Amino acid sequence: MEQQIAPLAKLAEQFGQLPGIGRKTAQRLAYHTLNMPQAQAEEFAGAILHARDVVRRCALCCDLTDHELCAVCRAANRDGSIICVVEDPRDVMAIERTREYKGLYHVLHGVISPLHGVGPEALCVKELLARFESGLVKEVIMAQNPTVEGEATAMYLSRLLKPLGVQVSRLAYGVPVGADLEYADEVTLARALEGRREL
């Protein structure tokens, strides 16, 4: 007879639906939540509902925001002539952390993946094309993940954008900084050789 406490099992089930959370971890998290002070549990539950309520997509770049426009699109000091196209809002954060990029972004919210039934119409492609109507954008940097789908998406978009007269580039492939050549896979090494730069 396995002792079942329905509300606890239900909470564990909810945690178990999160990505990367297995049955054991879900149970651990459920127990932990149960032992939280009441105020903290209320704050946790409230944060889930509040975030869903107020977070939406930026009207311009489709990144997540709690305003009409996201912080990058609102900023006065960004270069409106370059758009960096990424898969996911977290990629925006990763690039922002480099402090090297001063242009704008566009978040596709996914990649084209026929295997998973994701076509261009499921992504923010329409919104991307609309941004070229003003004629202010001169360059687009494709910054999809270096995967087959990311690659295919970059190719698809560049075919759409080149006829509009914009310059389209792709993030450089190569050996990650700090990595060991010995452990680099052949495809990466081949790309690193191919993209070698004069010193």
Next chain:
Amino acid sequence: MEQQIAPLAKLAEQFGQLPGIGRKTAQRLAYHTLNMPQAQAEEFAGAILHARDVVRRCALCCDLTDHELCAVCRAANRDGSIICVVEDPRDVMAIERTREYKGLYHVLHGVISPLHGVGPEALCVKELLARFESGLVKEVIMAQNPTVEGEATAMYLSRLLKPLGVQVSRLAYGVPVGADLEYADEVTLARALEGRREL
């Protein structure tokens, strides 16, 4: 400029407070929660609050339950003369899964740990002692984890219980079934030798 969306950051912070959830995972979970259907998010938030509302400790064994008594203490077919003392409600579930044990449990909700400032008064020791007043309990099995603190807690309790005339035993130590002797640590192996049984 790192783009900060306050409600999203707050949700990630809440996930980050859970045990074993780092900054990156917390962010991933926050994004995932944001993309849940509204009904699922409400169910998730509701499960957190509901579980806290209705789950309490069994009046007899201190295990978690949504009734006055837990399922084991309510059951008519359990042997009330044996109590197995564990640290945590999850240990009850682990032992129940063996389907070998037919007695009752007592959940301490922790172990004595002077380093972390946890004394016996912080555990369900008082409730354990109260169960011997009826004179029905004949045997106690200490099933704390095989750690220094678990060991010390078992010793402390056995010293309290033996004068009451109950038999006190400890879970057997030894090599885990299916494990490789080569990889067993010396302490475990020494305990396995010490506790060897005639075939």
